[in-house]
Amino acid sequence: MVVVPVGLDAGGEEVQPGARAQPLPAVSVRPAQEMIVFFKPETSAEQASLVLGKGSVYTANSKVDVPENSRATLSCVYSGFSSPRVEWKFVQGDTTSLVCHNNKITASYKDRVTFSTSGITFQSVTRQDTGTYTCMVTDEEGSNYGEVSIQLTVLVPPSKPTVTVPSSATIGSRAVLTCSEPDGSPPSKYSWFKGDTMLPLDPKSNRAFSNSSYTLDQSSGELIFDPVTASDTGDYSCEAENGYGSPAKSEAVRMEAVELNVGGIVAAVLVVIILLGVLVFGLWFAYSRGYFDRTKKGSSSKKVIYSQPAARSGEEFKQTSSFLV
Secondary structure, three states, X not given: OEEEEXXXXXXXXXXXXXXXXXXXXXXXXXXXXXXXEEEOOOOOOOOOEEEEOOOEEXXXXXXXXXXXXXXXXXXXXXXXXXXXXXXXXXXXXXXXXXXXXXXXXXXXXXXXXXXXXOEEEEOOOOHHHOEEEEEEEEEOOOOXXXXXXXXXXXXXXXXXXXXXXXXXXXXXXXXXXXXXXXXXXXOOEEEEEEOOEEOOOOHHHOHHHOOOOEEEOOOOOOEEEOOOOHXXXXXXXXXXXXXXXXXXXXXXXXXXXXOOOHHHHHHHXXXXXXXXXXXXXXXXXXXXXOHHHHHHHHOOOOOOEEOOOOOOOOXXXXXXXXXXX
């Protein structure tokens, strides 16, 4: 494998524009088998690519940031391919789709993307276009292959955040406040305010919050008090910012830190005990007055006595059976 630095001379020194670089020593390359990795020095305008064979593939910008509904061009420059076949794929999370196949834009993109030998151009990008695009170049016979990836970020300002703040929290317990907004691209970072004062990441770094104990996650927007203290009572709001457009702030919601109501708990327990005592007394009183015995007697059914018929003799008719109710 041969590593070729773009923009460096043979001695590894950076070549300034207009300066003559020392020639690189001759390198023996096996066609269609040699792996060449191009990488970008910090001062170079060209980005790295991975190539198998004699060809080379690179881009002028591996990170493209454009506002939503704007035009965006992703460059892909290649050389050393006799009959180049270009494909572009798009990866967003776990989803992969094909933008260009065999030098032609696919059906799902043809209405808003154009292809050229130097890259692809979006006529108008949306936030759904944010992701990684990879330009892959091969020869028709498959002897050469190269690829380069570009990160496209469609810039969308944050929307007004939504917050969840408990109206009251017991002192000594744990309280979780959340903040989120769905539109910002790149994803927003979140800051919390108590009144007009921004909460520091470390409460001990500011005297106004030195009595509080909380953690603040700027990526998720969670503010967790553990434990809640009396000084945590206040009006809380959240601000979302992603570096594009103006920050967006939520409405303020009040949280009261309250003491545990021990007297109320004791009173509730006493009420339950009294109710149980009344129930037990009522059962005992009813039993002692014979209420349950009368209920049993009143519910007994009438008895029916049946006697077997006597044997008949001759034609004499006699009563053969009787019922007593």
